[in-house]
Amino acid sequence: MDDARNPQTARLSSAAVAVDVALLTVRDERLLVLLQRPDAPGTEGLWSLPGGRVHDDENLDDAARRFLAEVGGVERTEHLEQLRTYGEPNRDPRARVVAVGYLAFTPTPDEPPRLDGPETRYVAVDEVMDDTVGLAFDHDRIVRDALERARAKLEYRPLATAFVEHPFTLADLRAVYEAVWGVPLDNANFRRKVTSTPGFVLATGTKSAPGRGGGRPASLYEPGPAQRLHPAMLQPGRET
Amino acid sequence: MDDARNPQTARLSSAAVAVDVALLTVRDERLLVLLQRPDAPGTEGLWSLPGGRVHDDENLDDAARRFLAEVGGVERTEHLEQLRTYGEPNRDPRARVVAVGYLAFTPTPDEPPRLDGPETRYVAVDEVMDDTVGLAFDHDRIVRDALERARAKLEYRPLATAFVEHPFTLADLRAVYEAVWGVPLDNANFRRKVTSTPGFVLATGTKSAPGRGGGRPASLYEPGPAQRLHPAMLQPGRET
DNA sequence: TCAATAGTGTCTTTTAGACATTATATG
DNA sequence: CATATAATGTCTAAAAGACACTATTGA
Numbered sequence A, B: 001m002d003d004a005r006n007p008q009t010a011r012l013s014s015a016a017v018a019v020d021v022a023l024l025t026v027r028d029e030r031l032l033v034l035l036q037r038p039d040a041p042g043t044e045g046l047w048s049l050p051g052g053r054v055h056d057d058e059n060l061d062d063a064a065r066r067f068l069a070e071v072g073g074v075e076r077t078e079h080l081e082q083l084r085t086y087g088e089p090n091r092d093p094r095a096r097v098v099a100v101g102y103l104a105f106t107p108t109p110d111e112p113p114r115l116d117g118p119e120t121r122y123v124a125v126d127e128v129m130d131d132t133v134g135l136a137f138d139h140d141r142i143v144r145d146a147l148e149r150a151r152a153k154l155e156y157r158p159l160a161t162a163f164v165e166h167p168f169t170l171a172d173l174r175a176v177y178e179a180v181w182g183v184p185l186d187n188a189n190f191r192r193k194v195t196s197t198p199g200f201v202l203a204t205g206t207k208s209a210p211g212r213g214g215g216r217p218a219s220l221y222e223p224g225p226a227q228r229l230h231p232a233m234l235q236p237g238r239e240t
Numbered sequence C: 001t002c003a004a005t006a007g008t009g010t011c012t013t014t015t016a017g018a019c020a021t022t023a024t025a026t027g
Numbered sequence D: 001c002a003t004a005t006a007a008t009g010t011c012t013a014a015a016a017g018a019c020a021c022t023a024t025t026g027a
Helices: A060-070 A125-129 A141-157 A158-164 A170-181 A187-196 B060-070 B124-129 B138-155 B158-162 B170-181 B187-196
Strands: A017-025 A030-036 A052-053 A079-086 A096-104 A120-124 A201-207 A219-223 B017-027 B032-038 B051-053 B079-086 B097-105 B120-124 B201-207 B218-222
Touching: A017 A079, A017 A141, A017 A158, A017 A170, A017 B170, A030 A141, A030 A170, A030 B158, A060 A079, A060 A170, A079 B032, A079 B079, A096 A141, A096 A158, A120 A125, A120 B138, A125 A141, A125 B017, A141 A158, A141 A170, A158 A170, A170 A187, A170 A219, A170 B079, B017 B060, B017 B079, B017 B138, B017 B170, B032 B051, B032 B124, B032 B138, B051 B060, B060 B079, B079 B124, B079 B138, B097 B138, B097 B158, B120 B124, B124 B138, B124 B158, B138 B170, B170 B187, B170 B218, B187 B201
Parallel strands: A017 A096, B017 B097
Antiparallel strands: A017 A030, A017 A052, A030 A120, A079 A096, A201 A219, B017 B032, B017 B051, B032 B120, B079 B097, B201 B218
């Protein structure tokens, strides 16, 4: 808690405090995470999450937003929350670094982020989970935790709207759930659930233009005032 | 993420890293939190959570367990998890301290913890929430977050058993839910729910002795293998 | 016997899931 | 017209909630 409470200062040193952000988005039915090239030695060929050290006078959320802003192309972060803190003594071989992991959502980026600084790229979360893409430090663990948190939180919070532009169609929203959960959802039951959950989405009264292959125009919605979903949107087949 | 990635070291200093633990327990239908007297200046009359600085070579979970062990009487911590990290630059007026909050559960202590070091006491969480008991630093915020997390997690994880001795009766378990959620539960529906949720509790085949006023002996149970509750134990009346 | 606590049964309402059907667009 | 996508309707099964009732103990 406080700096001076425990008096055996011999074993008590300070640590560097960093944040690492797992920014998730959905494009083409796939869940993506934003990665960049680290410049630390020994990380050749690997990728890392955006992040770095927290400034002296800066709080943790602001630091997370700063690192997202430094990566061009991430103009709107619709959701940002703490994930957990990683404090193994040797997680960074060079020094004791305590990293606060963050989870963020952003609507689908039409183009990859700009390249002012290090090389950046959206990568399918699947490719991180199965080690097709290698991450430096313990960042694969952070992505794993981010995915687990995102999957759980979509169930009882109206956060899926943070992945889509507003207004959106119910098909857009369903694509978010399907990408994050990795399961197909029944269209009819999904829309009954969403529209009957109080405050989840609000009908705007407008309709979207159909795609070039035709199809009935879809009604457009925007996020409602609900902070929690009642009843929850439970993902299918989560036994044990 | 890494110590050296961002090169503007002018604004980058280290911070003290601490842990603070909100240890919850249930006694006499009430949810309690373990507090102690801080020795920092300016905290006279206040209480604080057990905690302090993390050692150089120690991970965060171990530090949390160490501070619980230092408070006598907390021999068995049945559950320990990270809550979130508190990093406002001025949360401790003396120095930059980044505190990792923890949430822990323990079975009902028959007697208050022993007093080797600072004065310690179990206090009703209600009294912290309504400021009857004043906490130092931002520890009231940590208790608030701990309560919210505990309430949510009892819904979909079999953690209520961490609050009771094993084996336990279904009335014991119901008392935990009622104390944490602050609502009465229907006995018949509760037991149907608990016993029909696969892997939540296992019947031991033994029975408890009735209290001195009589009453039918209760069957005894122990925790089952389930990691999640399906379907969840939803707390009543959580609209919006 | 009564009071106290444990445990069961039953009925109603709500919600989930499967899946057939209708509606409105493009070519 | 056919094809594509959106939206509704219907039936069944599972779960939640209210609450009456039975069971087993001590005093």
